Each structure stands twice: as structure tokens, then as C-alpha cells.
Amino acid sequence: MAITMIMSACTPKLGRQSVDDVVNAMTTEEKVRTVVGTYTQPATPPEVAPGVTNRADYPGSGENTALSRNQVPGAAGDGYAVPRLGIPAVVYADGPAGLRIDPRREGDSNTYFCTAFPTATLLASAWDPAVVEKVGTAIGDEVHRYGVDILLAPGMNLQRNPLTGRNFEYYSEDPLVSGLTAAAYVRGVQSQGVGTSVKHFAANNQELYRNGINEIISDRALRELYLRSFEIAIKSAQPWTVMSSYNKINGTYASENAWLLSTVLRDEWGYEGFVMTDWFGADDPVAQMKAGNDLLMPGTPNQIDELLTAVESGKLPMEVLDRNVKRILTILEKTPRVQGYAYQNNPDLEAHAAIAREIATEGMVLLQNNGALPLPAGQKLALFGNYAYDTQPGGSGSGYVNRAYKVTLDQGLEAAGYSLEPCLAESYRNHIADEKAQLPPEYFWVVPTASEMEVKACPIEKTAAQSDAAIITLGRMSGEGGDRTATPGDYLLSNQEKQLLSDVSRSFHALGKPMVVVLNIGAPVDLTGVEKWADAILLAWLPGQEAGHAIADILSGKVNPSGKLSVSFAGDFARIPSSRNFGVSAGEINTVRYEEDLMVGYRSGLQVPYPFGFGLSYTQFAYSNFRHEGDQLFVTVKNEGKVAGREVVQVYVEKPALTPGRPQRELCAFAKTALLAPGQEEEVCLSLMPVQGIDTRAQWAGDRWQLAPGHYRFWAAASSADLRCSLDWNID
Numbered sequence: 001m002a003i004t005m006i007m008s009a010c011t012p013k014l015g016r017q018s019v020d021d022v023v024n025a026m027t028t029e030e031k032v033r034t035v036v037g038t039y040t041q042p043a044t045p046p047e048v049a050p051g052v053t054n055r056a057d058y059p060g061s062g063e064n065t066a067l068s069r070n071q072v073p074g075a076a077g078d079g080y081a082v083p084r085l086g087i088p089a090v091v092y093a094d095g096p097a098g099l100r101i102d103p104r105r106e107g108d109s110n111t112y113f114c115t116a117f118p119t120a121t122l123l124a125s126a127w128d129p130a131v132v133e134k135v136g137t138a139i140g141d142e143v144h145r146y147g148v149d150i151l152l153a154p155g156m157n158l159q160r161n162p163l164t165g166r167n168f169e170y171y172s173e174d175p176l177v178s179g180l181t182a183a184a185y186v187r188g189v190q191s192q193g194v195g196t197s198v199k200h201f202a203a204n205n206q207e208l209y210r211n212g213i214n215e216i217i218s219d220r221a222l223r224e225l226y227l228r229s230f231e232i233a234i235k236s237a238q239p240w241t242v243m244s245s246y247n248k249i250n251g252t253y254a255s256e257n258a259w260l261l262s263t264v265l266r267d268e269w270g271y272e273g274f275v276m277t278d279w280f281g282a283d284d285p286v287a288q289m290k291a292g293n294d295l296l297m298p299g300t301p302n303q304i305d306e307l308l309t310a311v312e313s314g315k316l317p318m319e320v321l322d323r324n325v326k327r328i329l330t331i332l333e334k335t336p337r338v339q340g341y342a343y344q345n346n347p348d349l350e351a352h353a354a355i356a357r358e359i360a361t362e363g364m365v366l367l368q369n370n371g372a373l374p375l376p377a378g379q380k381l382a383l384f385g386n387y388a389y390d391t392q393p394g395g396s397g398s399g400y401v402n403r404a405y406k407v408t409l410d411q412g413l414e415a416a417g418y419s420l421e422p423c424l425a426e427s428y429r430n431h432i433a434d435e436k437a438q439l440p441p442e443y444f445w446v447v448p449t450a451s452e453m454e455v456k457a458c459p460i461e462k463t464a465a466q467s468d469a470a471i472i473t474l475g476r477m478s479g480e481g482g483d484r485t486a487t488p489g490d491y492l493l494s495n496q497e498k499q500l501l502s503d504v505s506r507s508f509h510a511l512g513k514p515m516v517v518v519l520n521i522g523a524p525v526d527l528t529g530v531e532k533w534a535d536a537i538l539l540a541w542l543p544g545q546e547a548g549h550a551i552a553d554i555l556s557g558k559v560n561p562s563g564k565l566s567v568s569f570a571g572d573f574a575r576i577p578s579s580r581n582f583g584v585s586a587g588e589i590n591t592v593r594y595e596e597d598l599m600v601g602y603r604s605g606l607q608v609p610y611p612f613g614f615g616l617s618y619t620q621f622a623y624s625n626f627r628h629e630g631d632q633l634f635v636t637v638k639n640e641g642k643v644a645g646r647e648v649v650q651v652y653v654e655k656p657a658l659t660p661g662r663p664q665r666e667l668c669a670f671a672k673t674a675l676l677a678p679g680q681e682e683e684v685c686l687s688l689m690p691v692q693g694i695d696t697r698a699q700w701a702g703d704r705w706q707l708a709p710g711h712y713r714f715w716a717a718a719s720s721a722d723l724r725c726s727l728d729w730n731i732d
């Protein structure tokens with residue numbers, strides 16, 4: 001008895017004694033289990049005496065016990081607990097647009113819904129880190145209150161090509177926009193005392209063959225594009241964790257890549273959190289440990305066996321295992337579970353819905369408007385398109401959110417005081433209900449949508465005569481596990497959609513009535529032709545559960561649109577440089593060569609229908625007095641129109657090239673004005689050093705960043721193709 005008491009008094013506990021003391025008190029088996037998730041091992045082992053290594057003592061070992069069910073059902077994974085050392089099983093859950101957990105639990109009448117916020121591309125299209133931080137804070141609050149410790153978000157791979165199935169989970173084609181948006185999101189979530197996992201590190205730019213694709217990328221493109229966004233987010237916001245990606249980069253799996261995870265991430269960038277794999281990523285746990293991939297998720301018995309054998313044989317040095325365990329425990333010390341937080345499952349979903357609605361309006365982009373918008377109050381609207389009645393808040397896959405409801409566009413317009421042409425509304429609603437009754441129910445991996453309805457029951461001419469305006473909503477769904485295709489109905493408009501656009505446009509225009517197109521999509525489509533049929537085009541993205549209200553807020557003019565494209569709408573797919581090497585390169589198996597190098601998105605210099613950074617407003621802004629002081633640029637923006645609005649100001653730099661094949665101009669700073677009343681002006685300040693140690697004028701010079709000497713020209717711009725004032729500057 002006396003001996004036991006002395007032993008327990010000496011046992012260090014995480015959060016009370018130092019992490020070193022805790023690691024020193026761990027058995028080899030406890031260490032190995034700590035670096036492997038508990039998908040197939042119990043999250044809480046039986047109380048075993050130190051030194052017990054017989055794996056048979058762990059009931060359930062080797063079975064799919066899916067132990068996260070014991071803690072937060074629907075979470076993506078759990079860590080391993082060592083209760084005698086005060087290490088709890090922490091909970092990891094998705095994902096970018098809101099927390100993904102199961103909304104219902106067996107034998108429990110309570111619900112556990114989360115808020116579906118606007119998806120990532122919309123957030124980035126707000127060009128306003130402050131509003132993104134607000135979303136992050138609200139998501140972090142739900143994570144905390146629902147008993148999750150680490151959120152598996154944000155997703156921040158670059159949108160290299162419009163067909164990537166997960167683009168809606170990612171921010172932008174530009175690393176500065178992506179990095180600063182992610183940093184704001186991380187700051188927001190982590191302000192609530194829970195962690196984030198920036199993912200997928202790095203270059204997870206396609207879903208096709210994602211588990212084995214070998215991406216051949218130049219050092220320069222990696223540094224300036226694919227790693228740069230992570231560098232910005234990591235240096236400025238220190239996410240608790242980083243999730244390595246599935247793919248290989250230049251021949252080595254990201255999770256087994258010591259150059260990526262140790263040399264760049266830690267030695268160069270000073271990263272102090274821990275790295276986890278993506279779910280079941282790669283196949284050599286020892287190589288992963290050595291490379292600096294500290295945690296293997298969700299964890300398998302084979303990984304435990306292999307690691308234990310490798311420690312015994314000396315293939316995996318104990319110092320490496322200790323190092324990784326220490327990194328994990330150093331972060332776990334901060335988690336709500338170790339801090340003893342008693343979660344109550346009580347987030348304020350109503351307040352968060354209001355934030356979701358407000359932010360959705362900040363990132364929607366008005367692509368065209370000949371004066372048709374805003375729609376006068378109280379009009380009767382002819383609402384065409386399935387997506388108007390079955391508006392989609394987000395994409396599918398791990399980025400899906402189990403929300404309590406979604407507001408569709410028809411509901412949003414009615415709530416805003418518009419009436420709907422009844423024949424169309426009834427036909428669409430019946431059609432969708434009938435088809436959905438035959439489709440499998442929606443769950444995170446698959447979101448079935450009805451086929452587009454043929455408008456037969458309500459003749460379009462008659463509808464035009466009986467309504468004030470037409471709205472056609474076109475939609476696209478995509479998700480994890482597959483890419484999109486450059487075919488009709490996906491990247492291209494289908495013949496049916498074109499026919500509808502042309503028929504409705506003809507009938508309404510014949511009566512002098514406008515036709516508005518709303519796009520409920522997560523990534524670009526080829527809009528060729530739409531501009532000639534439509535009076536106005538509103539890109540609503542996948543705007544979260546308050547979709548219908550938020551779209552109605554813009555259409556009615558309650559909110560003046562201020563979003564701008566965080567990704568180019570380039571039209572013809574074949575012209576996009578990365579399209580020549582998307583999925584797999586010609587003649588290769590499992591290899592894709594990033595031959596476009598730096599020429600991604602607007603950097604390619606292509607003239608495109610809707611360029612990066614473009615977006616209209618119900619007012620107009622004038623730019624003047626572009627000047628610089630040190631690393632800061634200033635420009636005065638004046639609202640010259642009749643309604644209040646916000647303007648996204650961008651600065652592009654033309655710099656002397658150190659190596660051939662550089663883009664002509666690159667984004668080096670951006671800012672958004674406050675809401676400016678008509679006639680009001682603001683001097684906007686833009687920093688060329690948004691994060692300590694990162695100069696956005698620099699370029700990768702073989703082995704380091706360099707500010708090339710020579711002549712620089714800066715443009716204050718309303719988009720990448722709308723350059724307003726310039727400033728020349730020599731750097732010695």
C-alpha cells in the first residue's frame with residue numbers, strides 16, 4: 001500500500017509536470033500508441049502497470065472499434081489516452097466550413113447541429129481577414145462547446161486548376177490571399193482555446209489518384225506558390241497542427257518527406273506544433289516518424305506493430321520517437337481536455353447563423369450588372385432552376401457540415417418580401433421532392449441533387465407576362481474523392497441550361513423585363529454565352545446554411561456586394577496552362593508535371609472573361625494619390641456613386657526577374673475599405689511585409705528569397721485586369 005502511494009505521488013501528469021518528465025515516465029508502448037490515432041485501438045486502455053507491453057492486454061485492439069463514438073460521435077478521430085500520466089484521448093474533427101460531427105446520438109433526444117458557414121472560396125472572395133477571423137471565432141466556439149480539441153481545418157491548397165473537386169474547401173489561386181485568409185481563420189478558431197490543422201501540406205491540388213500521385217514541381221513554384229501560402233499562415237498564426245497531404249512531391253510522399261516537414265517547416269519557418277498525416281496517408285510509418293510526421297491518423301494496428309518492431313530493432317531511434325511524442329504532448333497540454341474544460345454542448349446557433357448570413361454577403365461576387373440589380377422591393381419573380389429551390393450551402397466529403405437547416409433561395413426571396421410566380425415554384429418544388437424521394441438520403445460523403453427540370457408545365461412567355469423579372473439559378477456540386485470534368489453539365493453549361501437561358505432571356509427581354517443569373521457553385525465554370533443572355537450575374541458560391549437569405553440580401557440591395565474573385569473564371573478550359581497537366585500528365589502513370597510552373601491563374605497573363613480580383617458593386621470607386629512610405633503603400637479610394645459600399649483594393653507588382661519565365665505582374669498586397677458613404681473617401685494602407693520575415697516583393701533565387709535589385713512598378717488596382725494608378729520605385 002505504502003509503495004503504491006509513493007509511486008503514484010511520483011507519476012508526472014500532463015499539464016502539471018513538464019512534458020519532458022511525462023515523456024520520461026512513458027513506456028515504449030505508450031509512446032508508440034501516442035503517435036498513432038485510435039481508429040482501431042481503444043482510446044482509453046485498461047489501467048496497466050508501467051512496463052506492460054503485451055498488446056493483448058488492450059481489448060479491442062485490431063478491431064474497428066471506432067472509439068470516437070465514445071466521446072464525440074461523428075468526429076474524425078481520437079488520440080490515445082494514458083490516464084496514469086494525465087493524457088486524455090483528444091478529439092479531432094473536420095472541417096473547413098464548420099464543425100462536422102453527428103447531429104444525433106442513439107438514445108439521446110438532444111441534437112448536436114453545427115453551423116454551416118460559407119465555404120472557403122467565398123471567405124477568400126471577401127478579401128477581408130477580419131471577417132474571416134469572425135467566422136473562425138464562431139467555429140472555434142462550436143468546436144470548444146461540443147468537446148472537440150482540434151479542428152481539421154483550414155484547407156488551404158492553391159486552386160491550381162478549376163476542376164479540382166475540393167476547390168470549394170480551398171481559398172484561392174494566389175498564395176497571399178490564401179495565406180492571409182487561412183491565418184485569420186486559424187487566429188479566430190484558436191482564440192477559443194482549441195487547435196487547428198492547416199491542410200493538406202502540401203500541393204494536394206487534385207483528387208484523382210490523390211493517395212499516390214507524384215507531383216513534379218520546380219523548387220521555384222513550390223516556394224513561391226504551393227508552400228508560400230502555408231508559410232504565411234504558419235508564420236503569422238502558428239496553427240497547433242499541420243496535416244501532411246496524401247500526394248508525393250518530386251518522388252516522396254509528403255508525410256515521409258523530411259525536407260518538407262523538418263527542413264522547411266521547422267528549421268526554416270520555425271514551426272513549433274505537431275504534424276499529423278491525412279487519414280491513412282502513405283505507408284511507411286517509420287519513414288513518417290523520421291521525417292517529422294509526428295502523429296499517424298486515424299491509426300491502425302499495423303502501424304503500432306511496425307513502430308514497436310522498429311524501436312526494438314533500432315530502425316527507429318528512441319530519440320526520434322521521443323521527439324515526436326514530445327511535440328504532440330506540448331500541444332495537447334493546451335487542449336480543453338487537458339485544461340479540464342467541462343463542455344456543455346450549448347453553442348449559440350442563432351447568433352452563429354447571423355454571422356454566417358452576414359459573411360456570405362461579403363464574399364459573393366457581382367460579375368455583371370446592366371442596372372437590373374438591385375431588384376425593386378416587392379416584385380413578382382419567375383424563379384427558374386433546381387438550385388433556386390434546393391440551394392446548396394456547401395460541398396460534400398469531409399468538408400460537409402451537419403447543419404440544422406438550410407435556407408433555399410426561394411425561401412430567402414419570399415422572406416425578403418418578393419412573391420414567386422406560383423406555377424414555376426410549384427413545379428420545381430414537386431419535381432425536386434419527387435426525384436429526391438427516389439435518391440439516397442444526403443450524408444456527408446454524397447449529396448444527391450435532382451436532375452434539372454424541363455420547364456414544360458409553365459410556358460415561359462406566359463410566365464414572363466405575369467412576372468416582373470426572371471432569375472435563373474445554375475448550380476454545381478463537387479466534393480472530396482473526385483475531380484470535376486470539362487464536360488457539359490459540369491465545367492461547361494449543359495445544352496439544357498443554355499436553352500433555358502436563351503428561352504427565358506428572349507421572352508423576358510421581349511417584354512423589357514430583366515433576367516438575372518445566380519451561380520450556386522464552389523469553383524469556376526465556363527460562363528461563355530451567359531453574359532449575352534443575362535442582365536446581371538451574381539456569383540453566390542456555396543454560401544452556407546443561410547444561403548437564401550444572404551443571396552436575397554444582395555439581390556434586393558439590402559447589402560451592396562463587395563466580394564471579388566479569389567480565383568479566375570478563365571472560360572475555355574484548354575487555354576488554362578495547368579489544364580495540359582491536370583490529373584495525370586500525358587504518357588505518365590501516376591505522375592503529374594507542373595509544367596506551367598508559376599503560370600497559375602492570373603499569373604499566366606491570359607485575358608479571361610472574369611479575371612482574378614474582379615467584382616462589381618452597386619456603386620463606383622475612384623482611386624488617387626498612390627504613394628509609398630517604406631514598406632507601406634497608400635492609396636485614396638472615393639465612393640463616387642449613390643449608395644454606400646466597400647471596395648477591395650489590390651496592389652500588383654512588376655519586378656525585375658532573377659530567372660526567366662516569371663509572371664508579368666503579381667499580387668503583393670490587398671486591403672478592403674470600410675463601408676464608405678456616397679462621396680466618402682478613405683486612404684487605404686497596404687503592407688508589403690504582411691507577416692514578419694515575409695516580403696511580398698521577393699522571389700525565390702535558387703536557395704533563398706531575394707529582393708532583386710532594379711526597377712519595380714506597383715499598380716493600385718480594382719482587379720488583376722483593371723490597373724488604376726502606378727508607382728515606380730528602384731531597389732538597389
Ligand code: BGC
Pocket residue numbers: 076094095152199278279398
Ligand atoms: C481528408 C481530410 C480530413 C480527414 C478526416 C481525409 O479524407 O482528406 O481533409 O480532415 O479525411 O476526415
